[in-house]
Amino acid sequence: MSTTIRASRTxxxxxxxxxxxxxxxxxxxxxxxxxxxxxxxxxxxIAHPGKCVAYVDGRFLKIADTQTELYVLCLEELGxxxxxxxxxxxxxxxxxxxxxxxx
Amino acid sequence: xxxxxxxxxxxxxxxxxxxxxxxxxVLAHQIIVWVGVALPHxxxxxxxxxxxxxxxxxxxxxxxxxxxxxxxxxxxxxxNTLPFDPTFRMKYFxxxxxxxxANLWLYPxxxxxxxxxxxxxxxRHLDLIGGIAVYGDGEQVGAAATARLVxxxxxxxxxxxxxxxxxxxxxxxANREVWLSS
Numbered sequence: 001m002s003t004t005i006r007a008s009r010t011x012x013x014x015x016x017x018x019x020x021x022x023x024x025x026x027x028x029x030x031x032x033x034x035x036x037x038x039x040x041x042x043x044x045x046i047a048h049p050g051k052c053v054a055y056v057d058g059r060f061l062k063i064a065d066t067q068t069e070l071y072v073l074c075l076e077e078l079g080x081x082x083x084x085x086x087x088x089x090x091x092x093x094x095x096x097x098x099x100x101x102x103x
Numbered sequence: 104x105x106x107x108x109x110x111x112x113x114x115x116x117x118x119x120x121x122x123x124x125x126x127x128x129v130l131a132h133q134i135i136v137w138v139g140v141a142l143p144h145x146x147x148x149x150x151x152x153x154x155x156x157x158x159x160x161x162x163x164x165x166x167x168x169x170x171x172x173x174x175x176x177x178x179x180x181x182x183n184t185l186p187f188d189p190t191f192r193m194k195y196f197x198x199x200x201x202x203x204x205a206n207l208w209l210y211p212x213x214x215x216x217x218x219x220x221x222x223x224x225x226x227r228h229l230d231l232i233g234g235i236a237v238y239g240d241g242e243q244v245g246a247a248a249t250a251r252l253v254x255x256x257x258x259x260x261x262x263x264x265x266x267x268x269x270x271x272x273x274x275x276x277a278n279r280e281v282w283l284s285s
Binding site for chain 1: 143144145146163164165186187188189190191192193194195196199201204206228230231232233245246263267269
Protein backbone atom coordinates (compact mmCIF):
# COMPACT_ATOMS: atom_id res chain seq x y z
CA MET A 1 0.00 0.00 0.00
CA SER A 2 1.51 3.32 -1.00
CA THR A 3 1.05 6.32 1.21
CA THR A 4 1.29 9.92 0.21
CA ILE A 5 2.71 12.18 2.88
CA ARG A 6 0.77 15.40 2.76
CA ALA A 7 2.47 18.63 3.61
CA SER A 8 1.28 22.06 4.55
CA ARG A 9 0.25 24.05 1.52
CA THR A 10 2.19 27.07 2.68
CA UNK A 11 5.44 25.54 3.79
CA UNK A 12 7.24 22.23 3.44
CA UNK A 13 7.08 19.92 6.42
CA UNK A 14 10.03 20.29 8.74
CA UNK A 15 10.27 17.22 10.93
CA UNK A 16 10.67 18.17 14.54
CA UNK A 17 13.88 17.12 16.22
CA UNK A 18 13.65 14.85 19.27
CA UNK A 19 13.71 16.72 22.53
CA UNK A 20 14.70 15.89 26.06
CA UNK A 21 11.54 17.19 27.70
CA UNK A 22 8.18 18.76 27.08
CA UNK A 23 9.38 22.25 27.94
CA UNK A 24 12.13 22.03 25.31
CA UNK A 25 9.38 22.35 22.70
CA UNK A 26 8.35 25.74 24.04
CA UNK A 27 10.12 28.54 22.18
CA UNK A 28 10.53 31.87 24.00
CA UNK A 29 7.81 33.42 21.85
CA UNK A 30 5.40 30.59 22.62
CA UNK A 31 6.24 30.83 26.33
CA UNK A 32 5.43 34.55 26.29
CA UNK A 33 2.13 33.81 24.56
CA UNK A 34 1.23 31.23 27.19
CA UNK A 35 2.04 33.69 29.97
CA UNK A 36 -0.21 36.29 28.37
CA UNK A 37 -3.00 33.76 27.92
CA UNK A 38 -2.82 32.78 31.59
CA UNK A 39 -2.92 36.45 32.60
CA UNK A 40 -5.87 37.32 30.33
CA UNK A 41 -7.95 34.16 30.54
CA UNK A 42 -10.16 35.17 33.53
CA UNK A 43 -11.23 38.34 31.75
CA UNK A 44 -11.60 36.61 28.37
CA UNK A 45 -13.89 34.02 29.94
CA ILE A 46 -16.18 36.79 31.09
CA ALA A 47 -16.12 38.84 27.91
CA HIS A 48 -15.77 36.22 25.14
CA PRO A 49 -16.56 32.72 26.40
CA GLY A 50 -16.45 30.04 23.71
CA LYS A 51 -14.64 32.25 21.21
CA CYS A 52 -11.05 31.80 20.06
CA VAL A 53 -8.04 34.01 20.67
CA ALA A 54 -4.60 34.47 19.14
CA TYR A 55 -1.39 35.86 20.63
CA VAL A 56 1.80 36.69 18.77
CA ASP A 57 5.07 36.79 20.66
CA GLY A 58 3.14 37.39 23.87
CA ARG A 59 0.94 40.15 22.49
CA PHE A 60 -2.81 39.85 22.07
CA LEU A 61 -3.72 39.71 18.39
CA LYS A 62 -7.39 38.99 17.84
CA ILE A 63 -10.55 37.21 18.93
CA ALA A 64 -12.57 35.24 16.39
CA ASP A 65 -15.28 32.62 16.17
CA THR A 66 -13.01 29.83 14.99
CA GLN A 67 -9.40 28.82 15.36
CA THR A 68 -9.14 28.28 11.63
CA GLU A 69 -9.69 31.93 10.78
CA LEU A 70 -6.99 32.88 13.28
CA TYR A 71 -4.60 30.34 11.78
CA VAL A 72 -5.32 31.76 8.33
CA LEU A 73 -4.61 35.25 9.66
CA CYS A 74 -1.36 34.23 11.33
CA LEU A 75 0.02 31.89 8.68
CA GLU A 76 -1.28 33.24 5.40
CA GLU A 77 -1.93 36.93 5.99
CA LEU A 78 0.79 37.78 8.51
CA GLY A 79 3.25 35.16 7.30
CA UNK A 80 4.12 34.00 10.80
CA UNK A 81 5.76 30.70 11.58
CA UNK A 82 4.21 28.23 13.99
CA UNK A 83 6.72 28.96 16.75
CA UNK A 84 5.73 32.64 16.94
CA UNK A 85 2.06 32.48 17.93
CA UNK A 86 -0.65 30.55 19.70
CA UNK A 87 -4.30 30.07 18.88
CA UNK A 88 -6.72 28.56 21.36
CA UNK A 89 -10.29 28.50 22.53
CA UNK A 90 -11.50 30.65 25.40
CA UNK A 91 -12.41 27.82 27.75
CA UNK A 92 -11.73 27.48 31.48
CA UNK A 93 -8.87 25.00 31.10
CA UNK A 94 -7.13 26.63 28.13
CA UNK A 95 -3.41 26.26 28.57
CA UNK A 96 -3.94 23.43 31.00
CA UNK A 97 -3.50 19.71 31.30
CA UNK A 98 -5.92 17.04 30.13
CA UNK A 99 -5.71 14.05 32.47
CA UNK A 100 -6.38 10.72 30.80
CA UNK A 101 -6.20 7.31 32.42
CA UNK A 102 -7.96 4.73 30.28
CA UNK A 103 -7.84 2.07 33.00
CA UNK B 104 -27.61 22.75 8.79
CA UNK B 105 -28.39 19.04 8.31
CA UNK B 106 -27.43 16.55 11.01
CA UNK B 107 -23.94 15.14 10.69
CA UNK B 108 -24.69 11.71 12.04
CA UNK B 109 -28.13 10.27 11.31
CA UNK B 110 -29.17 7.00 12.93
CA UNK B 111 -25.53 5.96 12.94
CA UNK B 112 -25.62 2.35 14.12
CA UNK B 113 -23.25 0.60 16.45
CA UNK B 114 -23.18 -3.10 17.08
CA UNK B 115 -23.48 -5.31 20.14
CA UNK B 116 -20.94 -7.71 18.63
CA UNK B 117 -17.57 -7.50 16.89
CA UNK B 118 -17.62 -6.03 13.40
CA UNK B 119 -15.10 -5.08 10.74
CA UNK B 120 -14.47 -1.75 9.03
CA UNK B 121 -12.33 -1.45 5.94
CA UNK B 122 -9.63 1.20 5.92
CA UNK B 123 -7.84 1.50 2.58
CA UNK B 124 -8.89 -2.07 1.90
CA UNK B 125 -7.56 -3.46 5.15
CA UNK B 126 -9.95 -4.91 7.74
CA UNK B 127 -10.03 -3.22 11.12
CA UNK B 128 -11.74 -4.92 14.03
CA VAL B 129 -14.35 -2.91 15.87
CA LEU B 130 -15.39 -4.20 19.27
CA ALA B 131 -18.93 -4.43 20.54
CA HIS B 132 -20.57 -1.17 21.59
CA GLN B 133 -17.89 0.98 20.04
CA ILE B 134 -19.28 3.96 18.14
CA ILE B 135 -17.39 4.43 14.88
CA VAL B 136 -17.32 7.74 13.03
CA TRP B 137 -15.33 8.60 9.91
CA VAL B 138 -12.91 11.49 10.10
CA GLY B 139 -10.04 13.14 8.25
CA VAL B 140 -7.20 15.23 9.65
CA ALA B 141 -7.21 18.89 8.64
CA LEU B 142 -4.18 21.12 8.73
CA PRO B 143 -4.72 24.08 11.09
CA HIS B 144 -5.54 26.62 8.38
CA UNK B 145 -7.35 24.23 6.04
CA UNK B 146 -10.76 25.58 5.10
CA UNK B 147 -11.80 22.91 2.61
CA UNK B 148 -10.98 19.21 2.66
CA UNK B 149 -8.45 18.29 0.05
CA UNK B 150 -9.85 16.43 -2.94
CA UNK B 151 -9.77 12.71 -2.16
CA UNK B 152 -8.49 13.49 1.32
CA UNK B 153 -8.03 10.26 3.24
CA UNK B 154 -10.64 9.39 5.81
CA UNK B 155 -10.55 6.74 8.44
CA UNK B 156 -12.54 5.45 11.42
CA UNK B 157 -12.33 6.77 14.95
CA UNK B 158 -14.10 5.74 18.10
CA UNK B 159 -16.46 8.36 19.47
CA UNK B 160 -15.39 7.82 23.05
CA UNK B 161 -17.38 9.63 25.73
CA UNK B 162 -14.81 8.53 28.31
CA UNK B 163 -11.89 10.15 26.52
CA UNK B 164 -11.01 13.47 28.12
CA UNK B 165 -9.15 14.91 25.15
CA UNK B 166 -10.06 16.13 21.70
CA UNK B 167 -8.58 13.49 19.40
CA UNK B 168 -5.85 10.93 19.86
CA UNK B 169 -4.18 8.76 17.26
CA UNK B 170 -1.08 6.62 16.98
CA UNK B 171 1.83 7.82 14.81
CA UNK B 172 1.54 4.76 12.55
CA UNK B 173 -2.18 5.22 11.94
CA UNK B 174 -1.67 8.94 11.36
CA UNK B 175 0.83 8.15 8.65
CA UNK B 176 -0.93 5.17 7.08
CA UNK B 177 -4.45 6.52 7.22
CA UNK B 178 -4.08 10.30 7.10
CA UNK B 179 -0.81 10.51 5.15
CA UNK B 180 0.80 12.72 7.77
CA UNK B 181 3.94 12.19 9.82
CA UNK B 182 3.41 13.21 13.43
CA ASN B 183 6.48 15.45 13.51
CA THR B 184 5.30 17.53 10.56
CA LEU B 185 2.35 18.73 12.61
CA PRO B 186 3.46 21.77 14.63
CA PHE B 187 3.59 21.65 18.41
CA ASP B 188 0.51 23.14 20.09
CA PRO B 189 1.35 24.41 23.59
CA THR B 190 -2.19 25.41 24.51
CA PHE B 191 -3.06 21.98 25.89
CA ARG B 192 -1.07 19.02 27.01
CA MET B 193 -2.37 15.57 27.75
CA LYS B 194 -1.06 13.79 30.81
CA TYR B 195 -1.35 10.13 29.92
CA PHE B 196 -0.36 7.74 32.68
CA UNK B 197 1.61 10.62 34.17
CA UNK B 198 3.54 11.41 30.98
CA UNK B 199 3.14 14.77 29.24
CA UNK B 200 2.09 14.19 25.64
CA UNK B 201 2.48 17.28 23.44
CA UNK B 202 -0.49 18.21 21.34
CA UNK B 203 -0.15 18.92 17.61
CA UNK B 204 -1.84 21.66 15.65
CA ALA B 205 -4.56 20.06 13.58
CA ASN B 206 -8.31 19.97 13.18
CA LEU B 207 -10.69 17.33 11.90
CA TRP B 208 -13.19 16.75 9.17
CA LEU B 209 -16.14 14.71 10.40
CA TYR B 210 -17.92 12.89 7.59
CA PRO B 211 -21.72 12.55 7.64
CA UNK B 212 -23.02 9.02 7.34
CA UNK B 213 -25.77 7.83 5.06
CA UNK B 214 -28.90 7.46 7.15
CA UNK B 215 -28.73 4.21 9.09
CA UNK B 216 -25.31 3.15 7.81
CA UNK B 217 -22.06 3.24 9.73
CA UNK B 218 -19.39 3.01 7.04
CA UNK B 219 -21.18 4.68 4.12
CA UNK B 220 -20.39 8.38 3.77
CA UNK B 221 -23.15 10.67 2.56
CA UNK B 222 -22.01 11.95 -0.86
CA UNK B 223 -24.23 15.04 -0.73
CA UNK B 224 -23.64 16.53 2.71
CA UNK B 225 -20.15 18.05 3.03
CA UNK B 226 -17.92 17.04 5.92
CA ARG B 227 -18.16 19.14 9.04
CA HIS B 228 -15.05 20.97 10.11
CA LEU B 229 -14.27 20.44 13.79
CA ASP B 230 -12.18 23.14 15.39
CA LEU B 231 -10.05 21.33 17.94
CA ILE B 232 -8.90 23.48 20.83
CA GLY B 233 -5.39 22.38 21.59
CA GLY B 234 -5.17 20.24 18.46
CA ILE B 235 -4.63 16.50 18.64
CA ALA B 236 -2.54 14.05 20.65
CA VAL B 237 -0.26 11.67 18.75
CA TYR B 238 1.52 9.00 20.75
CA GLY B 239 2.46 5.35 20.88
CA ASP B 240 4.20 2.84 18.58
CA GLY B 241 7.51 3.37 20.38
CA GLU B 242 7.85 6.91 19.01
CA GLN B 243 9.38 9.61 21.15
CA VAL B 244 6.90 12.38 20.45
CA GLY B 245 8.24 14.80 23.05
CA ALA B 246 9.88 13.87 26.31
CA ALA B 247 11.75 10.57 26.31
CA ALA B 248 9.06 8.93 28.43
CA THR B 249 6.56 9.23 25.57
CA ALA B 250 8.40 6.44 23.76
CA ARG B 251 6.95 3.84 26.11
CA LEU B 252 3.33 4.91 25.83
CA VAL B 253 0.83 2.50 24.31
CA UNK B 254 -1.21 3.96 21.49
CA UNK B 255 -4.98 3.77 21.32
CA UNK B 256 -5.99 0.74 19.24
CA UNK B 257 -8.13 3.00 17.10
CA UNK B 258 -8.17 6.80 17.03
CA UNK B 259 -10.32 8.39 19.73
CA UNK B 260 -12.65 11.36 19.35
CA UNK B 261 -13.59 12.88 22.70
CA UNK B 262 -16.51 14.94 23.88
CA UNK B 263 -14.22 17.95 24.25
CA UNK B 264 -14.13 18.17 20.45
CA UNK B 265 -17.91 18.20 20.23
CA UNK B 266 -18.42 20.76 22.99
CA UNK B 267 -16.36 23.56 21.47
CA UNK B 268 -18.10 23.05 18.13
CA UNK B 269 -21.48 23.30 19.85
CA UNK B 270 -22.69 19.93 18.63
CA UNK B 271 -25.56 17.98 20.14
CA UNK B 272 -25.01 14.28 20.60
CA UNK B 273 -27.97 11.95 21.05
CA UNK B 274 -27.33 8.36 21.97
CA UNK B 275 -30.21 5.92 21.63
CA UNK B 276 -28.81 2.91 23.47
CA ALA B 277 -32.06 0.96 23.14
CA ASN B 278 -31.73 0.97 19.36
CA ARG B 279 -27.93 1.39 19.29
CA GLU B 280 -28.09 4.54 17.20
CA VAL B 281 -26.26 7.85 17.41
CA TRP B 282 -27.32 11.26 16.16
CA LEU B 283 -25.15 14.36 15.96
CA SER B 284 -26.29 17.81 14.91
CA SER B 285 -25.47 21.47 15.31
